[in-house]
Amino acid sequence: MKIYRESLTEMKKIVARLTEQTTDLEIEQRVADIVENVRKNGDAALKDYEQKFDGILLDTFKVPTTKIDEAYDELSNDIKDSLLLAKKNIISYHELEKEQGFIDTNTPGIIRGQKVTPLERVGIYVPGGTAAYPSTILMTALPAKIAGVDEVIMVTPPQKDGINQTVLAAAKIAGVDAIYQIGGAQAIAALAYGTETIPAVNKIVGPGNIYVATAKKQVFGKVAIDMVAGPSEIGILADKSARPSELAADLLSQAEHDVRARAILITDDEQLAQAVSGEVTKQLETLPRKDIAMQSVNERGFIAVMESIPEMFELMNVVAPEHLEVQLEDAMKYLSLIRNAGSVFLGRYASEPLGDYVAGPNHVLPTGGTAKFSSPLGVYDFVKKTSFINFSEKSLADDLKAITTLARAEGLEAHARAIEARFNQKEN
Numbered sequence: 001m002k003i004y005r006e007s008l009t010e011m012k013k014i015v016a017r018l019t020e021q022t023t024d025l026e027i028e029q030r031v032a033d034i035v036e037n038v039r040k041n042g043d044a045a046l047k048d049y050e051q052k053f054d055g056i057l058l059d060t061f062k063v064p065t066t067k068i069d070e071a072y073d074e075l076s077n078d079i080k081d082s083l084l085l086a087k088k089n090i091i092s093y094h095e096l097e098k099e100q101g102f103i104d105t106n107t108p109g110i111i112r113g114q115k116v117t118p119l120e121r122v123g124i125y126v127p128g129g130t131a132a133y134p135s136t137i138l139m140t141a142l143p144a145k146i147a148g149v150d151e152v153i154m155v156t157p158p159q160k161d162g163i164n165q166t167v168l169a170a171a172k173i174a175g176v177d178a179i180y181q182i183g184g185a186q187a188i189a190a191l192a193y194g195t196e197t198i199p200a201v202n203k204i205v206g207p208g209n210i211y212v213a214t215a216k217k218q219v220f221g222k223v224a225i226d227m228v229a230g231p232s233e234i235g236i237l238a239d240k241s242a243r244p245s246e247l248a249a250d251l252l253s254q255a256e257h258d259v260r261a262r263a264i265l266i267t268d269d270e271q272l273a274q275a276v277s278g279e280v281t282k283q284l285e286t287l288p289r290k291d292i293a294m295q296s297v298n299e300r301g302f303i304a305v306m307e308s309i310p311e312m313f314e315l316m317n318v319v320a321p322e323h324l325e326v327q328l329e330d331a332m333k334y335l336s337l338i339r340n341a342g343s344v345f346l347g348r349y350a351s352e353p354l355g356d357y358v359a360g361p362n363h364v365l366p367t368g369g370t371a372k373f374s375s376p377l378g379v380y381d382f383v384k385k386t387s388f389i390n391f392s393e394k395s396l397a398d399d400l401k402a403i404t405t406l407a408r409a410e411g412l413e414a415h416a417r418a419i420e421a422r423f424n425q426k427e428n
């Protein structure tokens with residue numbers, strides 16, 4: 001991995017350049033064409049794209065319930081138990097995110113409040129290009145169910161020998177209502193606009209590759225989206241107390257997701273930097289997804305050696321990684337120094353894959369620097385809020401002057417008269 005030894009000022013410029021969200025115009029245009037074609041031609045366009053991108057000619061997109069039940073029945077006990085453990089922990093964590101709304105009756109004659117309503121129908125995208133993601137089904141569908149969503153529609157790319165059995169079983173465990181085997185930008189377009197067979201949804205959530213993430217950005221406005229959850233990222237802050245072999249393993253855990261994944265180490269220890277770089281090269285040799293991981297670390301990964309721990313945090317806040325591991329002595333004490341990260345892993349035993357599978361917090365997280373303004377997927381993503389007010393006659397009378405003054409200051413006479421009507425024309 002490339003090792004930088006620059007000043008903080010210089011390093012911030014380098015990081016800004018390396019992590020800049022360059023809009024790839026070619027991908028933007030390709031995705032725009034796909035979205036428009038699916039919007040106009042529905043299922044016919046979907047079939048063409050599935051044949052073109054996934055090499056599969058489909059008669060029908062919907063996966064029959066019998067197939068899902070069969071997959072569940074045939075699941076090995078080991079996998080079933082692991083999924084159930086993950087489910088239990090995801091539920092117990094996400095239950096804490098539930099919002100009840102509020103009602104304020106502190107002022108006599110005035111009731112104000114906010115009511116929380118689940119979305120009616122949501123679409124969850126479950127990636128399936130180069131790996132299968134049963135864990136992502138739990139991470140997306142369970143919070144939706146906890147929020148009270150009526151219908152959870154899942155899409156995932158078709159596979160030559162049928163959709164991965166664990167994916168189907170996980171969908172049953174998570175309570176998904178329907179599964180359609182479609183993927184990529186075309187699946188996002190289908191969920192946004194609806195086709196003859198795919199129902200349009202109110203919101204699309206879930207991670208995916210660059211085509212999926214770009215399509216989600218393009219359909220935003222027609223539907224809601226959760227965030228830009230694109231190619232995975234890991235940032236690690238480590239000092240000399242950390243073990244190079246563990247840091248290398250954690251970096252590769254995310255690099256193996258995608259050639260566009262990003263793995264970054266920031267340390268204050270030159271020796272550690274070199275040891276981790278050597279370990280990454282060594283561990284890559286035996287990795288089944290070596291080609292993907294190698295391209296990721298070589299083209300998009302780097303190590304930065306800084307002067308001090310505060311400098312390390314300052315630089316990592318510029319990176320704003322999806323996952324941030326703090327592999328420093330006494331890690332918990334640094335939580336307050338972290339401003340920008342999707343999810344933080346503190347201490348030696350909080351290795352990133354713990355969060356991917358069973359810890360409970362969501363693994364669908366903002367990428368590409370969007371952790372500066374986005375949050376992990378959560379129960380709050382599956383609800384909307386509505387405010388409400390109720391005033392007594394006296395309370396409205398008390399505010400009459402302020403309302404009519406502001407309305408007329410804005411040149412909106414009808415606003416003022418609507419309020420005055422309550423007092424001028426009581427007999428009507």
Ligand SMILES: NC(=O)c1ccc[n+]([C@@H]2O[C@H](COP(=O)([O-])OP(=O)(O)OC[C@H]3O[C@@H](n4cnc5c(N)ncnc54)[C@H](O)[C@@H]3O)[C@@H](O)[C@H]2O)c1
Pocket residue numbers: 030053054126127128129130131133136157158183184185186207208209210211212228229230231232257258261322363364365366367
């Ligand atoms: N940020 C998160 O929370 C999070 C969580 C899990 C996974 N991920 C990321 O999800 C991604 C999964 O990617 P994947 O590729 O395995 O699966 P994917 O399902 O996201 O993408 C596969 C689809 O991409 C489309 N596609 C492929 N090449 C194309 C092309 N040239 N033109 C147009 N469309 C094309 C195809 O339709 C294919 O079905 C990875 O980047 C991984 O890092 C992110």
Ligand SMILES: N[C@H](CO)Cc1c[nH]c[nH+]1
Pocket residue numbers: 133135136231232233254322356363364365
């Ligand atoms: N690390 C991914 C989020 O970037 C989530 C995941 C699912 N399976 C394995 N990993």
Ligand SMILES: [Zn+2]
Pocket residue numbers: 232253254257353356
């Ligand atoms: Zn992962």
